[in-house]
Amino acid sequence: MIRVSGLTKRYGDFTAVHGIDFEVNEGEVFGLLGPNGAGKTTTVEILEGLRPRTSGEVSVLGFDPGIQHRILKDRIGVCLQAANFPEKIRVWEAVRLFASFYSRTADGDALLRRLQLWEKRQSFYSHLSGGQKQRLALALALLNDPQLLFLDEPSAGLDPQARLEIHELVLGLRAERRTILLTTHYIEEAERLCDRVAIIDEGRIVALGTPREIQDRVIGASLIEVTAAAPLPEAPSGGWRDCDSFSLSGDRCVLSVRSRVLPATLVDLVKWLDASGVVLRDVRLQRPSLEEAFLELTGKRLRD
Amino acid sequence: MSRALAALIVVDLKLAFRDKVVIFFNYLFPLMFFFAFAEIFGGRDTVGQTVTMVLAIGILGNGLWGAGMRLVQERELHILRRFKVTPVTPLPLLAASLVTGLLVYLPAVGLTLFLAHTIYGMPYPQQWASLLAMTVLGVIAFRAIGLIVAAVVNSVQESTIVIQLLYMPMLLLSGATIPLVLLPEWARVFSRFLPASYLIGAFESILVADRTLAVNLDAAGAMLLTTLLATAVAARIFRWEKGERLDNRAKLWLAAVFAPFLALGTWSLLP
Ligand SMILES: Nc1ncnc2c1ncn2[C@@H]1O[C@H](COP(=O)(O)OP(=O)(O)OP(=O)(O)O)[C@@H](O)[C@H]1O
Ligand SMILES: [Mg+2]
Numbered sequence: 001m002i003r004v005s006g007l008t009k010r011y012g013d014f015t016a017v018h019g020i021d022f023e024v025n026e027g028e029v030f031g032l033l034g035p036n037g038a039g040k041t042t043t044v045e046i047l048e049g050l051r052p053r054t055s056g057e058v059s060v061l062g063f064d065p066g067i068q069h070r071i072l073k074d075r076i077g078v079c080l081q082a083a084n085f086p087e088k089i090r091v092w093e094a095v096r097l098f099a100s101f102y103s104r105t106a107d108g109d110a111l112l113r114r115l116q117l118w119e120k121r122q123s124f125y126s127h128l129s130g131g132q133k134q135r136l137a138l139a140l141a142l143l144n145d146p147q148l149l150f151l152d153e154p155s156a157g158l159d160p161q162a163r164l165e166i167h168e169l170v171l172g173l174r175a176e177r178r179t180i181l182l183t184t185h186y187i188e189e190a191e192r193l194c195d196r197v198a199i200i201d202e203g204r205i206v207a208l209g210t211p212r213e214i215q216d217r218v219i220g221a222s223l224i225e226v227t228a229a230a231p232l233p234e235a236p237s238g239g240w241r242d243c244d245s246f247s248l249s250g251d252r253c254v255l256s257v258r259s260r261v262l263p264a265t266l267v268d269l270v271k272w273l274d275a276s277g278v279v280l281r282d283v284r285l286q287r288p289s290l291e292e293a294f295l296e297l298t299g300k301r302l303r304d
Numbered sequence: 305m306s307r308a309l310a311a312l313i314v315v316d317l318k319l320a321f322r323d324k325v326v327i328f329f330n331y332l333f334p335l336m337f338f339f340a341f342a343e344i345f346g347g348r349d350t351v352g353q354t355v356t357m358v359l360a361i362g363i364l365g366n367g368l369w370g371a372g373m374r375l376v377q378e379r380e381l382h383i384l385r386r387f388k389v390t391p392v393t394p395l396p397l398l399a400a401s402l403v404t405g406l407l408v409y410l411p412a413v414g415l416t417l418f419l420a421h422t423i424y425g426m427p428y429p430q431q432w433a434s435l436l437a438m439t440v441l442g443v444i445a446f447r448a449i450g451l452i453v454a455a456v457v458n459s460v461q462e463s464t465i466v467i468q469l470l471y472m473p474m475l476l477l478s479g480a481t482i483p484l485v486l487l488p489e490w491a492r493v494f495s496r497f498l499p500a501s502y503l504i505g506a507f508e509s510i511l512v513a514d515r516t517l518a519v520n521l522d523a524a525g526a527m528l529l530t531t532l533l534a535t536a537v538a539a540r541i542f543r544w545e546k547g548e549r550l551d552n553r554a555k556l557w558l559a560a561v562f563a564p565f566l567a568l569g570t571w572s573l574l575p
Contacts, residue, residue, distance in 0.1 A: 050388055070391050078389040084382045088322040093315055100311035101390040140386075 001026050001148055001179045002047060007056035009042050009203075016042045018203040019056065027177040029170070031194035033184055033294070039203040040183035041081050044152050047181070048078050061148060074103055077146035079137045081153045081183075087126035091117055091136060094125065095143065102144035115139045115169070131162030138169060149173065151182040155189060167192060187291045197290070201298040214293050221258040224266060226273065227282040228253050240268040262287070308392050312400035313407075320408050329369060330412050334362035337481070338416060342424060351424040352512040353483070358416050359439070360480040360504045366409045367446025368453070368467050371401050375454035376463040384544045394542035398451055398535050405447040406440060413439055434510045434517040438524065442503045445527035448534035449499070452561050455538040456550065474500035497569035499562070502526055526564035534561045 002024035009017040017039040024030040032040045045051045047060050049069030058065055063072045085094055095108040112118045115135040120128060128136065134154065141149060154170065155163040163186075170193050173180060184190055190197045191211045199207040199214065207214045221244050231252035239246050242261040248254070259265035262285070273280065320326045341354040375397075378384050387397065413435075420426040429435050449470070457463040475481055477491050478500035484492055495501045502523035509515040517524055541554040 048389060050385075070393075073389060074391040080382075080385060080389060082382050083386040085386065086319055086378070086383060088319055089315065093318065097311050097315045098390060100308045101387075101392040103391075 001061060002030075002181060003057070003059045004043075004047070005057045007043065007046065007058055008054045009039070009046060009051070010054045016203050017046075020198075020200070020203070020205050022198050022205065022208060024179060024181055026179055028195045029174050029180045029182065029193055031182055031184060031190040031197040032200050033187070033190045033197050033290075034200035035185060035298070037202075038200045040200060041152055042203075043200070044150050044181065044183055048076065048150055049073055074144065075146060075148065077141035077144065077149040079134075079141045079149070079151045079154055081156070083137065085125040085136075087124060089125050090121070091123055091125070091128070092121040094136065095121075095139060098140050099143050104144055106143055106145040108139075108143065111139045111142055116165075129162075131158050131165060134158060134162070134166060135169075138166070142173075147178055149178055149180045151180060153183055153185070155184070155186065163189075187294060191290050199294060199297055206297045207293070211290050215287055215290055221260050222262040223284075223286040224257045224259060224262070224269060225282075225284040225286070226255045226257075226269070226280060227284075228255070228273075229279040229281050232278060233276050236272065240265050240272065243269075309396040309399055312396055313403050316400050316404035317407060320404055326370065326408060329365040330362060330408055331415070333365060334358045334412060334416065335419075337361050338419065351420050351426040353508070354424075355416055355420050355426065356504055356507040356511055357480050359413060359507055360442075360478070360500060361475065362409060362412050362416075363439075363442045363446050363503060364471060364474055364480065364500060366405050366443060367448075367450045368471050369450070370405055370408075371447040371450030372453040372463055372467045373450075373460070375401070375451065376457060376460050379454075379543065379546060380460055382545070388544035394539040395535075398538055398542075401451060402444045402447045402531070402535070406443045409443050410439070429511055430514045431510050431516050434515075434520075435507070437517050438503075438506050438510060438520065438527075441524050441527040441531070442506075445499065445530045445534075446503075448531040448538070449561065451538040452534040452558060455541050455543070456555055456558060458546070458550075474498050479504045493573065496572050497566055499526070499530065499565045502565065502568065522568055526568055529564045530561060533563075537561060 002022075004023070005021045006019045007017055007021070008015065008019050020043065022030075032043060034040050042051065046053045047058060047065055049060075049065035049072050052066055060072055061075055063069075065072055089097075091112070092108070095112065099105040099108055109118075112121055115138055117132065117135055117139060120132055125133070125136070138151075138154070141151070151170070155166045158166065167189065170180065170182070174193070182193065194211065196208070196210050197214060198205045232248065232255055235246060235248070235255070240257065240259075242259055242264045244258040244260055246255060246257040248256075257265060257269060266285075335358075338354060338358045341357055342351060345354060375384070417426075417428060421428055450467070453463060453466050453470070457466055473494075477487065478484075478495050478498045480500055484495060484501075487495070506517075506520040506523040509520055510517070537554075537557040537560065541550060541557070543550065
């Protein structure tokens, strides 16, 4: 659906995107995750045919967005990070107006209902809440019934409730097997919504894969925490297979083991516990989060 | 294309009538002049003159301010960006602005004629078809000039300055507010190069002297040519967002837009 190779974008002397490569496959939700100024919007808007690229190969639905942007725009759905509507346009008027631009249109009323804007269809744009404005932006992005959607920070600046609504909608679109490229700087959003994620920082992709793969790739170890009913016996001197380190609590009832290869360590540890006749009260596993992965890969926190 | 144009016109019209500034400049402002002029220049005998001036003032405001500001504002407010991600092209957007300006303005013409008739006893124009045609040509020409201003300026402030630079001379030196006979010689020469002078000349000839458009073909032709040139150039150099840079050569095209009137002015000054 999307193929990008060696994409570079310069603004004057400043290089915003440094030769990035990625592909987005049909039916997948692909996330560009990165801090402010990483180059997410630049990348996405090049793919949408809104900005020219400096160099590199780009193909979207088989079209070159730098050349065949009109036919491309007829087929894709776009939610811009920064866009506005006239204050005094009514919701249904905006829907009807934008529908007139496409060669193929979905049912506008059905879209308004789906995005919970039916009650607000007579409202002026300026009277909508932030969440409603964002839902209208999504409704308009879906007007041409696109198989490929670009959502640039669809939930930025929304309260948690409104953000959850947007997440539900995106998951619904994913269930319909629409292909989605979304950008975000919320880790939870990427983890929850995306099949694959590219972490982008200062115009470079520093990691790419499923959220799980990215977590696994970073060195930050998983943690196994075992709580026993009675004090635990002395641990073997070398610990367990592939474990990094371990520690016992003061009452010797809680054992924390850090592991680089979780399954191997876990099996070894369970065998030892069983052989020692320990009665377990609780077991907890903690994988490094995408947030930790991000911190390790970029040395940055995500939130501004 | 035509579906988009129709939808754009409908929405533009609704937005126009929801905007107090539009109502003020198209209806109230010219009417203020109407009553003021009618009192200053006396009623009955000169009412045709007064109507001519009022129509010109309305068309200047509708075109330069109405068309010139709106697109710039929409570009600054990131409204045009949203259009940029759709397959729509600049031409229907610009054409919709021409048509909307005309539809907003026509009732003002009717209102002015009605008031002139009932209050000051002006007969309804004999050459009403010519008057209508000239109104149409005048409104779209000045809308198109407004659109070309919007196309070349980079901000609302710049647009205000450029529009003032066009608006004030045309308001003051073309006969729209001060009758040309009261102006000094240099101003009368200068007025030959102003599009507004030709608009006023044509209205005067149609309204006061009951001539037809056929007698005013030079003015009509220049209006039409300006409309076509300005709209074509505005479409060509159209910018959807502030970040887009304007090719410097494009600014030269501006001269072409005013060329018909420069030619007419030069021609009229030849011995
Ligand atoms: N039109 C432009 N001209 C010059 N520099 C630009 C332009 N657009 C973006 N930049 C710069 O390019 C870099 C990447 O910007 P971009 O908007 O793509 O980042 P982003 O990842 O989308 O950030 P955010 O999370 O804040 O939206 C930034 O340093 C920005 O200042
Ligand atoms: Mg961005």
